[in-house]
Amino acid sequence: MLALLIPGLLFTPLAWAVMSVLVDFRRGYWLCWAGILLQALVSVGLWLTVAREGGQYYALGGWPAPLGIELRVDGMAVTFVLFTALVASAAALHAGVYLDAAKGDPRYFWPLFWFLWAGLNGVWLAGDLFNLYVGLELITLAAVGLVALGGEAGALRAALRYLFAALLGSLGYLLAVALLYGGYGTLSLSGLAALAAEQPPPLLVILLAAAGLAFKTALFPLHFWLPPAHGIAKSPVSALLSALVVKASFYVFARLWWGLGEGAAxxxxxxxxxxxxxxxxxxxxxxxxxxxxxxxxxxxxxxxxxxxxxxxxxxxxxxxxxxxxxxxxxxxxxxxxxxxxxxxxxxxxxxxxxxxxxxxxxxxxxxxxxxxxxxxxxxxxxxxxxxxxxxxxxxxxxxxxxxxxxxxxxxxxxxxxxxxxxxxxxxxxxxxxxxxxxxxxxxxxxxxxxxxxxxxxxxxxxxxxxxxxxxxxxxxxxxxxxxx
Structure with missing residues (x-):
């Protein structure tokens, strides 16, 4: 069952992102809502499946060790998938009316919205450092584009500030990933946790990952980019950014801390x-x-x-x-x-x-x-x-x-x-x-x-x-x- 549900959570939003570029929202109105309904139903189905089966481990696809590129499902992952579906669906329903009423341009909102949803699901379900990085970067690029929506000077300034902050955060995270791979020879979270239990990673690795992900989460005093971006974006975009986007980097932070950081920090x-x-x-x-x-x-x-x-x-x-x-x-x-x-x-x-x-x-x-x-x-x-x-x-x-x-x-x-x-x-x-x-x-x-x-x-x-x-x-x- 999960082998069918999980690919849907990742590939459906990517497919709808491409379609929303090719088809104008006003002409493809029902196509867009069909995608939202499909994503919501699959998210609920995944949550109910894992809840019913008691948190059994699932690893799907990917490359085997030493890279360990995989997707994984547990209670935390499916709960975030479900809440993403709730908030994203609500923001989309609001945006479908609000952008017209506020004289916004919905043309570019929808592809960016779908890319954002794909990136969020990718982070929640990632079982390795590589997929986490890809998901975080997809989220960042989509979120920056959504902040700049409309093209006003203030929105563009806020989007650029957001982009530079996110790139600095990505640099810290990538340096930590490189050091972890060099030290342990794997990118798998479960594999790293097992190895780190015997030999904790150097403190420098934890500090680099913490600094990079704290930047993306807007932890004080690295929060300077968040208020301008959230304050000037269209309201449905602000809802997505505050409710979901900054949570993704914190989610990665928590996963790494529980797996690697507690023993080393x-x-x-x-x-x-x-x-x-x-x-x-x-x-x-x-x-x-x-x-x-x-x-x-x-x-x-x-x-x-x-x-x-x-x-x-x-x-x-x-x-x-x-x-x-x-x-x-x-x-x-x-x-x-x-x-x-x-x-x-x-x-x-x-x-x-x-x-x-x-x-x-x-x-x-x-x-x-x-x-x-x-x-x-x-x-x-x-x-x-x-x-x-x-x-x-x-x-x-x-x-x-x-x-x-x-x-x-x-x-x-x-x-x-x-x-x-x-x-x-x-x-x-x-x-x-x-x-x-x-x-x-x-x-x-x-x-x-x-x-x-x-x-x-x-x-x-x-x-x-x-x-x-x-x-x-x-x-x-x-x-x-x-x-x-």
């Missing part, structure tokens, strides 16, 4: 990564509070929320807290993907309505567009970590991991980060409930645009009630060779 590097994450939470939250444009508030919020992900490293340093930390970070990643996609899409609707990107232009919009504002608010509940959202459960797990490990300083960060989130998000609501003088001149976006962020925001809240399902599948191991 030591306590001090784990704490240093946590400290940089803390810097992102505090600096990103403070800068979000000071922004005058709505999407820049949401973009700097991404810098802050990314910081929480790096608590994985200090809190998972062995002992009983490791599993709590992994569960908390993975659940935060998933809830953030849903909430931030909802928030960017809702922000796009609000900007369309008021005709201005500024926060102070939202005065009176609470009466005119309450549905989109409510979607923004539900997403904010999860980002602030309030019950009963997925964000609350994630931070509760991280709080428990901090207490049980005796690392009380991360408790202070979780509290301070939540308060900062409340300040910059409630600032948006304060502006929207003010009344402006004169006659309202709002534009009402198409109704379909308001439904999509609402569904995503409700899913972010609902994740708090059903957290045990994704967590149970995420824990399914990748061990012991088998087949389908």
């Amino acid at each position: 030591g306590w001090w590097l784990a704490q240093a990564l946590g400290a940089l994450g803390a810097g992102g939470v505090l600096v990103g939250g403070w800068l979000a509070l000071r922004q005058a444009r709505l999407k820049m508030v949401v973009a700097y919020s991404s810098v802050a929320q990314i910081g929480y992900l790096f608590l994985l490293f200090p809190l998972s340093q062995g002992g009983e807290t490791a599993e709590l930390a992994r569960q908390g970070v993975m659940l935060h990643l998933l809830s953030h993907a849903l909430a931030k996609a909802a928030m960017f899409l809702a922000a796009g609707n609000l900007i369309l309505a008021v005709g201005s990107p500024r926060v102070d232009a939202l005065a009176g919009v609470s009466r005119f567009l309450p549905f989109s504002l409510f979607s923004f608010g539900l997403a904010a509940v999860s980002l602030m970590g309030l019950p009963p959202s997925g964000g609350f459960v994630a931070k509760w797990l991280l709080l428990q991991a901090s207490i049980r490990s005796g690392q009380w300083w991360w408790i202070l960060l979780l509290v301070a980060g939540g308060l900062l989130s409340a300040l910059y998000l409630f600032r948006i609501f304060r502006a929207s409930f003010l009344e402006k003088g004169g006659e309202d001149t709002f534009y009402h976006p198409p109704r379909g645009l308001e439904v999509i962020p609402m569904v995503l925001a409700l899913m972010a809240i609902g994740l708090g009630f059903a957290a045990e399902w994704p967590l149970a599948v995420l824990a399914l191991p990748f061990a012991g060779e088998g087949g389908s």
Whole structure:
């Protein structure tokens, strides 16, 4: 069964990318939605198959040792495949209407969108360093093109800054890969993990990989490229970038750390990564509070929320807290993907309505567009970590991991980060409930645009009630060779 599903996840988006270049979206409307439906169904089918069979190991195709170029499936991989399908489908549905309403050019959006989806699935399913690199580069090139969509000078500047940062990150990662291959003679993640258990890699390798992937993930203070790119891109693009793209490099980071880094890096590097994450939470939250444009508030919020992900490293340093930390970070990643996609899409609707990107232009919009504002608010509940959202459960797990490990300083960060989130998000609501003088001149976006962020925001809240399902599948191991 998996031998049929997995190639579909990789080759279907590539085929649709080529077709979308040849066929205009307006003429090939149903062809595009057929591809999205096919990808969503295959993603759900893969997740259900792995969940039902209990995390059996699957390695498909590729080249055998010493290269070990392969695809692999475990609970973590299929969960990210499923959430990618949810967010990408929602962003595509929104973009199909939004780009016309915002006078955007959808012609180049669709091929880049499909290449991005192919790259994301390639990263989630990669079982070796080579496929991870190819997937990351495909994601980067597609994401940079999506940021530049429309060709405005500001978008081109942001896209170039993003490209240069991503290339620097790729250089660090590639140097680490070269050293690993030279030292161990294989690119397979499972093979490297087995060899590293006997002889840990040099610290230089871990530092190079960490620096390169931290650049791509926009970890503070390497985040300078993210706010301009996310803030100026079209709203469906911003949703894809924040919810999925920056998660891909963190996913690779986590895979390498668990397989190679824990034995070689030591306590001090784990704490240093946590400290940089803390810097992102505090600096990103403070800068979000000071922004005058709505999407820049949401973009700097991404810098802050990314910081929480790096608590994985200090809190998972062995002992009983490791599993709590992994569960908390993975659940935060998933809830953030849903909430931030909802928030960017809702922000796009609000900007369309008021005709201005500024926060102070939202005065009176609470009466005119309450549905989109409510979607923004539900997403904010999860980002602030309030019950009963997925964000609350994630931070509760991280709080428990901090207490049980005796690392009380991360408790202070979780509290301070939540308060900062409340300040910059409630600032948006304060502006929207003010009344402006004169006659309202709002534009009402198409109704379909308001439904999509609402569904995503409700899913972010609902994740708090059903957290045990994704967590149970995420824990399914990748061990012991088998087949389908």
